[in-house]
Amino acid sequence: MNELMPEQFMFLSAALFIIGMVGVLTRRNVLVIFMCVELMLASVNIAFVGFAWEFSQMTGQIFALFVIAIAAAEAVIGLGIIMALTRQRDTVDINEVRELRQ
Amino acid sequence: MDANLLSSYIFAVIVLNVLLGLMAYMTYIERKVMAAMQDRIGPNRTGPVGLLQPIADGLKLLVKEDIIPKHADRRIFLLAPLLSFVLAPVAAAVIPFGDSITVFGHEVNLYVADINVAVLYFLAIGSMGVFGIILGGYASANRYSLLGGLRAAAQVISYEIILGLSLIGVIILSGSLSLVEIVNQQSETLTIGPLQLPNWFILSQPLAFIIFLIAAVAETNRAPFDLPEAETELIGGFHTEYSGFRFSFFFLAEYISMIVISLFAATIFLGGTDGPIQDGVWWLALKACIFLFFYIWLRTTVPRFRYDQLMGLAWKVLLPLVLINILLTGFIRLWGLGML
């Protein structure tokens, strides 16, 4: 294996995405879940940039740029919600936030 | 190994060692200048006119006991000063210290790397540097340290934005993010009527220069913006619990980032190695020294800001100013290109 294969970055992207997803499903701390979501967004960026590299295109990089911008907006809102949550409910445990269920 | 790569490595080692040596004597010069400004004598006992004082200080810090608080988060406590110390000199890699010279028949470039995202690289490394402070403050298991870390996080994020935006004007004018290219453009001559001026960006971007200067002081956590370590209220802030050589790592990192950001400012706004006679690295050194003197001057003159004043300055004064500067520069650039 002397050349960088497209499969390599695709597997890397998939692995990071799945790790992030497992984290979202198993952890209970809102902040860790939030970090896992950030990891999933970053893993998608690897796939975008990788395909751009494979096909000598720039579209993938531009999409990754938009994803980063949206991720920043999402981070701001998410952390704002977490701050409001800790102030109102005094918890960051996702299992204790069940207002909509009851 | 590639000869170019090898010469880059060697040059990086030289730059690193020069930075470390300069940093030691920076503390000496700071104490001397502050003493002169405050009508004192300053260090004068160790060696001739106190010249060996930095070495004595370093030795003293190295042989001190290394204390780790009982309730500290041990791994992070050990990691944080290293993080700070390693990231501080890394940003110097993109600063051009001159054109290429010939050594033993090889052409050696006087910069470690000329990358086309040099300005962004500098900002990226600068934004990573704050992790050492935040984690150090968190791991110490001390409320004052934690407050110092929190203040550092808020302060650096705010002033990072100002720092980045103040460089946009220069980037619009130069059309490049490579520092080598920016320096080359500044070595041209600007002719305004009878005046022959160097094309330094301080002349075309004076507002951006002033804002950059303020943001750089805040970014390096120096007085009057040294809120994270404000000794009168936080007794040392994030490094209260650190002792011996771990403390000296934080100390070194602060001075190195001061020197590096001075070199960066001299490169971006004052033409780097460009000078009236015989261009060379000495001009860069002279310009950086002016900035460093300015740092010390500020520390002796201006009292520390209050926290709300600090944040208010960033978001209510500097941010609108820097946005106006970008807008004006953009219009002038388009007008100059005849596209308006």
Next chain:
Amino acid sequence: MAAEVLIFNLLSAVAIVSAVAMITMRNPVHSAIALVLTFVNVAAIFIMLRAEFLAAVQIIVYTGAVLVLILFVLMLVNPDDLPEFHSGKPMQNVFGFGVGLILLAEISVAILTRTVVAEPGPWNEEGVAAAGGNIQVIGQLLYSGYVLPIQATALVLLAATIGALFLGRPDEDQEPSPKRRTVATISLAHTRGADDDLIPALRAANIKREAGDRDLIMARDADEFTTSAEEEEKKGQSE
């Protein structure tokens, strides 16, 4: 180019190991540090894939801003209140890992059996170098064909800023009862806000603190917990 493959594999391995560390660490601050390591490795991989601009943006936005903010919020939360990883919900963990494995199998099949349909574009190494570099190409494309998406992104960022201001504003009308108050915010401007002797709400709630606890006592706004000890005494006497 065996060295390139080796470096890529090394970076990927570190990224994956630290990502796994992130979801298994009990202390969320350790998780955040592991995530920093993952993001730095991802940025290095971006450089290998000829995306220097994105690598710089990745470091500045993700590690420089988002993770610093996450650490900021983490430090405002009492570490004793953080839920543990394996905490009485084994079904949740088994389900999570099961779904992850199934998804991994599906994606592996998709990757290994894929057929390339796209034509190679003009932006190979020579094309990018001829246009002046990665940033120049991205700039030209971004401000010619993607003007509308840029405006939309700007609007999204503006909306996010306004939303964050709305969420972060101090709420005047409703105070949570002091009994529930074990996690709160800290006043940055007033260090005396960290002194629990001065906090009537805590005293009323009769929350005892063990020696060596690392919890934080927080002020809702700057003036709340800055009453001096004398004023407190006076109040006590009048009562």
